[in-house]
Amino acid sequence: MVGNNKFIAVIGGSQPSAKETRLAEAVGRELAKQGAIVVCGGLGGVMEATCKGASSEGGVTVGILPGDSRESANPYVQIPIVTGMGYARNVAVVKSAQAVIAIGGNYGTLSEISYALANGIPVIGLKTWSLSKNGKQDNSITIVQSPAEAVSKALSLAVNQ
């Protein structure tokens, strides 16, 4: 079923704007078309829109949940992972992916971006955080302008680890 398919995480907030929702759904569709498996935090908002998009193209979706019940997963999660570990599950979302696409997002998303960069996992950003330290811009996030470009970059930068 899986074989050489790539695992790509899509991260973002649970209360996205309408535009972020459309971007997420388009990213999900494109990932599925390219044969990638979607990994996410399993809840609503960007996570749900991505899973919905992927499912509409017959893709596989994995949701790594913070709580104690699979029933908290959005309806498009096919493989719910129930961690019971709260925000600590963000580490697993990122580590289970070979590249990460960030769409919008709040501080939870920023923690996932941080974990990915700390682990050498490429981060592709669509309308998301940008970082600087001591007044100097950090360019570790690959900025893109469209869902197609996000998926293309994610697949080409994906690491094996």
Place this chain on the structure above:
Amino acid sequence: MVGNNKFIAVIGGSQPSAKETRLAEAVGRELAKQGAIVVCGGLGGVMEATCKGASSEGGVTVGILPGDSRESANPYVQIPIVTGMGYARNVAVVKSAQAVIAIGGNYGTLSEISYALANGIPVIGLKTWSLSKNGKQDNSITIVQSPAEAVSKALSLAVNQ
């Protein structure tokens, strides 16, 4: 892909006896035939034998790994979840399942049995631990004698949570 399929965890040691290995492979085959999705800790021994059995019947296998790399997964894991959390991942193995089948096993397996019982997730035991407290037998583990019986019990006792 998943739909109403049940998620069943198979737990056991990484250095099983030849008999435990045969039992695990048979449990994996039977779970796949019944349409269940196998959840396990993703490494060798009982985990690998179960995934091998399930894969041979076209089943889906999820491996929730303790370490930092998907490359530690056995070759029959289709969905590797990389937690980087060491033994704490045992909680996620159990919580991601609706019933647990324990085959042999050491103290790591016993920790998973404990978590399952603490969470109201049924445990079916094949040649595994038995428990007593203050001299009184604890009968919470459903003891079975064969892989077919283990799978049948797991599917009939599986909870929705």
Place this chain on the structure above:
Amino acid sequence: MVGNNKFIAVIGGSQPSAKETRLAEAVGRELAKQGAIVVCGGLGGVMEATCKGASSEGGVTVGILPGDSRESANPYVQIPIVTGMGYARNVAVVKSAQAVIAIGGNYGTLSEISYALANGIPVIGLKTWSLSKNGKQDNSITIVQSPAEAVSKALSLAVNQ
């Protein structure tokens, strides 16, 4: 403050019997008298009784909490560690200790006993679980009959790791 003091975990249920509560308080007092630092899960029952006993003798108490708030700690916890990780915090309770004293307890306690044994950390048992596998008794838990004996064994068996 700490120096060569030993860290000893005391584990047990949140709804102990009156006898277990008395044992736990006596264990806490004795640990403090011997200069050991008490590590526990930070909540009520055996955990609270142990911290109460240790505090009454001027001892130091560490509570590693499962939830999101220090306010869930019992009033005798001096150093509350807030993990937000649910049951996965049991791993940290055990790993932070050089020996573990188990008093009564349910499946959560059994998971901690399992983790300790899996990690080579000595477990001393007072009215707690006993284990067997495939009909053969497992004697890894050092059984004792009194709080004084529990503390004496814990301090003499304590590992450096």
Place this chain on the structure above:
Amino acid sequence: MVGNNKFIAVIGGSQPSAKETRLAEAVGRELAKQGAIVVCGGLGGVMEATCKGASSEGGVTVGILPGDSRESANPYVQIPIVTGMGYARNVAVVKSAQAVIAIGGNYGTLSEISYALANGIPVIGLKTWSLSKNGKQDNSITIVQSPAEAVSKALSLAVNQ
């Protein structure tokens, strides 16, 4: 021992500049003078300098370690918490504090800043990350210019949770 003392986390990289090291040690000294308990990740660099400063003034230091051994703690950690959970321990570092002081730092530090902000725990920044989203500056980090100011702000903003 603890009573009404505040718990303040100090976060930062394991390979700080000489200036960051001096800042961290001064922050540790000042926290101890004010009666605060230092929480950190327990390793080297900023973590060690902070613990060294606090210890020199008789303060209490807690180190929440990512690995499997207390021996990885820096020599100034008095209460080592051994999690075995890798980066997931960053959540516990932050949640165990009532305010966080960030000094320099890399992506691990950024993940801790993110968790703190996600949980409503105040973050005080000394020569550390700054954030913007969609081109708009995020001012959630309270920027300070000196160790004394960092400690003063941390103590005045500290939350009870």
